[in-house]
Amino acid sequence: MVKLGKTDIQVSEIIQGTWxxxxxxxxxxxxxxxxxAIQSALEHGIRTFDTAYIYGKGHAEELLGAALHGVRDTCxxxxxxxxxxxxxxxxxxxxxxxxxxLQTDYIDVFFIHYPSETVPxxxxxxxxxxxxxxxxxxxxxVSNFSLRQMEEAMQFGDIDVIQPCYSxxxxxxxxxxxxxxxxNKIAVIxxxxxxxxILTGSMKxxxxxxxxxxxxxxxxxxxxxxxxxxxxxxxxxxxxxxxDKTPAQTAVRWVMQCEGMTAPxxxxxxxxxxxxxxxxxxxxxxxEDREYLDAYSREFAYSLPMYKTLxxxxxxxx
Numbered sequence: 001m002v003k004l005g006k007t008d009i010q011v012s013e014i015i016q017g018t019w020x021x022x023x024x025x026x027x028x029x030x031x032x033x034x035x036x037a038i039q040s041a042l043e044h045g046i047r048t049f050d051t052a053y054i055y056g057k058g059h060a061e062e063l064l065g066a067a068l069h070g071v072r073d074t075c076x077x078x079x080x081x082x083x084x085x086x087x088x089x090x091x092x093x094x095x096x097x098x099x100x101x102l103q104t105d106y107i108d109v110f111f112i113h114y115p116s117e118t119v120p121x122x123x124x125x126x127x128x129x130x131x132x133x134x135x136x137x138x139x140x141x142v143s144n145f146s147l148r149q150m151e152e153a154m155q156f157g158d159i160d161v162i163q164p165c166y167s168x169x170x171x172x173x174x175x176x177x178x179x180x181x182x183x184n185k186i187a188v189i190x191x192x193x194x195x196x197x198i199l200t201g202s203m204k205x206x207x208x209x210x211x212x213x214x215x216x217x218x219x220x221x222x223x224x225x226x227x228x229x230x231x232x233x234x235x236x237x238x239x240x241x242x243x244d245k246t247p248a249q250t251a252v253r254w255v256m257q258c259e260g261m262t263a264p265x266x267x268x269x270x271x272x273x274x275x276x277x278x279x280x281x282x283x284x285x286x287x288e289d290r291e292y293l294d295a296y297s298r299e300f301a302y303s304l305p306m307y308k309t310l311x312x313x314x315x316x317x318x
Contacts, residue, residue, distance in 0.1 A: 001047075002263055005187030007139045007160050009108055011076050012048040013281050014252065015189060016041040016274070017267035021063055022056025025214050031063060033270040038067040040271040042075075044278035050163075050189070050265045051102075052080040052113055053094070058101050065103035072104055078189075080113035080143060081128075087119050091127035095136060111141040111163055115149045125156035132158070141189075144309060147176045159186060161262070165310045166190035168199060168236065168251055168293060169220055169229050171301040182260040192310060193255040193264040194248055196220055198229050201237050201247035205230065219307045228300055235296045239289050245279060252280035254293050 001010040019025065021034040038049070049068070051060045061079060068075055079102065085094030099105060110131075112124060131137045142153055143163035153159055162181060164173045170192065181188055194200055196215050205227055209216045220229055233247060240250040255264045268274045285293075308314040 005160050006185050009138050011263050012046045013263055015048045015050050015263050015265040016046050017265040018051040018060040018064055019055045020267050020269045022060040024056050029269050035067045036271045037268045037274050040274040048076040050078040053082045061101035076108045078109040080111040082113055083116050086116045086124045088123040088127055106136055108138040109141055110137045111143045114144050121153045122156045125153050129157040161187035163189050165192050167193045167195045168297040169195035178260050187262040188260050189262050191265045193252050199233055199251035201233055218311050219313050232296050232300050248276050249279040253285055
């Protein structure tokens with residue numbers, strides 16, 4: 001377990017993600033396998049779970065709540081407020097609905113999932129601070145916020161933690177956000193440390209997706225990026241062999257050892273994937289290997305245009 005920034009909350013060294021369990025983005029998942037994956041995480045000492053309403057419109061939250069029945073108080077639960085609940089009159093209701101689905105009366109870490117284009121951040125943050133004061137929320141976080149958006153939110157309350165995308169293939173926060181949060185002792189729990197699966201080493205040129213898998217439309221899988229991303233994965237495989245680890249374990253370990261990172265969120269569809277993820281704990285990459293991967297990572301990641309998000313190929317102006 002590691003401390004979450006300046007808070008008293010403890011999180012696992014790696015955090016179990018549940019997006020795939022929502023069934024509506026990654027090509028589906030079986031509930032039975034999802035529950036087994038959560039049980040496997042507990043068996044491996046992973047006691048922090050990240051979920052959100054939008055992961056299946058509450059399905060992942062409901063599944064996680066059921067799976068943690070009887071052990072919830074030994075776990076750290078993270079969920080998120082969706083855009084439709086960010087207005088002042090909706091924030092508390094959004095939180096209470098999440099608590100009902102998760103079968104709990106408090107949320108350890110509650111995130112604003114995405115900045116709203118219509119609701120002033122003052123409304124949302126003021127309500128979250130009130131709920132934090134009442135003990136219904138342990139910590140407040142923002143996900144997918146720019147530095148400017150984060151600084152605006154901080155005018156109206158505490159930002160204890162951020163949840164950005166970060167991996168050997170996606171490093172946009174290096175430019176301004178990461179130095180800012182390091183200076184301000186704000187925790188970082190990055191998502192997609194495996195680059196949407198590319199860094200597992202299981203994909204090849206011409207990779208095909210199962211029906212319903214939306215990754216095929218994202219920036220990293222665009223023809224101009226995918227094979228170059230696979231070249232980075234080959235370097236990860238090379239380093240992994242030195243440690244007798246899998247590429248996934250090595251890619252996650254690299255993120256874990258980056259300055260400013262608190263604990264990465266790693267998703268899993270089934271028990272075997274959790275077991276692989278857990279293999280990122282308990283060892284370290286040597287300095288020369290971290291730097292070797294860093295160099296190849298920068299060559300690729302810093303060449304990417306400023307995509308809107310990991311899921312949107314729209315290119316924004318610098």
